[in-house]
Amino acid sequence: MAKFFCDFRILLFIAAGVFIYIQMRLFSTQSEYADRLADAIEAENHCTSQMRLLIDQISLQQGQLVALEEERKRRDQECGQLKALVEDLERKGLQRLIDKVQVPVAAVVIMACNRADYLERTVNSVLKYQRHVASRYPLFVSQDGSDPDVKSKALSYDQLSYMQHLDYEPVQTERPGELIAYYKIARHYKWALDELFYKHNFSRVIILEDDMEIAPDFFNYFGAMAAILDKDKSIMAVSSWNDNGQKQFVHDPYELYRSDFFPGLGWMLARSTWDELSPKWPKAYWDDWLRLKENHKGRQFIRPEVCRTYNFGEHGSSLGQFFRQYLEPIKLNDVEIDWKSMDLSYLMEDKYTKHFTDIVKKAKPVHGSDAVLKAYNIDGDVRINYKDHSDFAYIARQFGIFEEWKDGVPRAAYRGVVVFRYQTPRRIFLLGPDSLKQLGIEDA
Numbered sequence: 001m002a003k004f005f006c007d008f009r010i011l012l013f014i015a016a017g018v019f020i021y022i023q024m025r026l027f028s029t030q031s032e033y034a035d036r037l038a039d040a041i042e043a044e045n046h047c048t049s050q051m052r053l054l055i056d057q058i059s060l061q062q063g064q065l066v067a068l069e070e071e072r073k074r075r076d077q078e079c080g081q082l083k084a085l086v087e088d089l090e091r092k093g094l095q096r097l098i099d100k101v102q103v104p105v106a107a108v109v110i111m112a113c114n115r116a117d118y119l120e121r122t123v124n125s126v127l128k129y130q131r132h133v134a135s136r137y138p139l140f141v142s143q144d145g146s147d148p149d150v151k152s153k154a155l156s157y158d159q160l161s162y163m164q165h166l167d168y169e170p171v172q173t174e175r176p177g178e179l180i181a182y183y184k185i186a187r188h189y190k191w192a193l194d195e196l197f198y199k200h201n202f203s204r205v206i207i208l209e210d211d212m213e214i215a216p217d218f219f220n221y222f223g224a225m226a227a228i229l230d231k232d233k234s235i236m237a238v239s240s241w242n243d244n245g246q247k248q249f250v251h252d253p254y255e256l257y258r259s260d261f262f263p264g265l266g267w268m269l270a271r272s273t274w275d276e277l278s279p280k281w282p283k284a285y286w287d288d289w290l291r292l293k294e295n296h297k298g299r300q301f302i303r304p305e306v307c308r309t310y311n312f313g314e315h316g317s318s319l320g321q322f323f324r325q326y327l328e329p330i331k332l333n334d335v336e337i338d339w340k341s342m343d344l345s346y347l348m349e350d351k352y353t354k355h356f357t358d359i360v361k362k363a364k365p366v367h368g369s370d371a372v373l374k375a376y377n378i379d380g381d382v383r384i385n386y387k388d389h390s391d392f393a394y395i396a397r398q399f400g401i402f403e404e405w406k407d408g409v410p411r412a413a414y415r416g417v418v419v420f421r422y423q424t425p426r427r428i429f430l431l432g433p434d435s436l437k438q439l440g441i442e443d444a
Helices: 002-091 094-102 116-133 148-155 180-199 218-231 271-280 286-290 323-327 349-362 371-375 389-399 435-439
Strands: 107-112 139-144 161-165 204-209 212-214 235-239 256-259 267-270 300-304 309-311 364-366 382-385 418-421 427-431
Touching: 107 116, 107 180, 116 139, 116 148, 116 204, 116 212, 116 218, 139 148, 139 180, 148 161, 161 180, 180 204, 180 271, 180 286, 204 212, 204 218, 218 235, 218 267, 218 300, 256 349, 267 271, 349 427, 349 435, 364 371, 371 382, 371 389, 389 418, 389 427
Parallel strands: 107 139, 107 204, 139 161, 235 300, 364 382, 382 427
Antiparallel strands: 204 267, 212 309, 235 267, 256 300, 418 427
């Protein structure tokens, strides 16, 4: 019995040990699970925090998306309004006007030397009408020499660009007694035009001198003429001057003519023509050189009936030649004309001969040594024939128009015909020996 009791105690001891072991294992497992549960709870809390942060970010982005959508709608609305405005501007033609303003029609250069007072009068006249179209007609003053008063006067204007031609090369005249000034002027013209066409890259240049005033429609006139100059290669240049533009010989400010005689005194030249002229530019008397057939090669010039420039230069290189008789009485146009709204296609080569011929045909022919006297007693247009230069000079002297001609062409003539008003508004046509034949008119 005692042995059984002892064995039983051993069994109990063993069972107690097993129980204690099991309890310890259970406690260890519970601790492990508790740690895992704590980690899981912490992870869940972190996930919840991240989820909330993500939800906040999504909410913020949704708000931004809503704001961006509203901004897009607002900009779409503004774009629609701008598009409608542009379409309205295009309908009114303003877009085309803006495009033209951005591209110069022509540079305008005033050729100066040593007359500061004259230059001031010219610049002020030009700026009076140029300031509204300054981007289309940039203004330059080109001074020949170093006269300080002229330079100071030119630099006093912010509205223009100044160029200075300094030429110290001695002048050798071709004939004794010639004025050096005409050689200096020719050099200056070549230098200035080379600068404007090749350095500044203008496609056209309008040349003025420092003793000129311009008409109110000066720029409008040259703007319209630029298109014709580009299209019709039979036109060498466009002038604002009429040699017979004295008050008593003009009437219609709308009348334009083609001429075989280069007028000068405010004229526009295209770069393509200068490309031809520059390499062979003369040493002197450049204007008469342009009037030679070998240089104008049958090309013609556009001129108005009423001048768009007025020359007030009594004192200058020409020593006042012709001033009192021919320059001082010139009528400067005072009518504002919108040339661009007018149909000027009649000036094109393929139409002008017929246009001019139709006018000449309507004039009443007057013959005989007393033709000028007979013209006094005729109400309508009159045409009078001249035989040669001396005959032309005799008739021109009686009326008071220019007697001069160059290389067989009278001043302002077209096909040998010189036209001017006489006891306005009737016209007198002085016809050369071949004029009727050139115009295709049979002399009755």
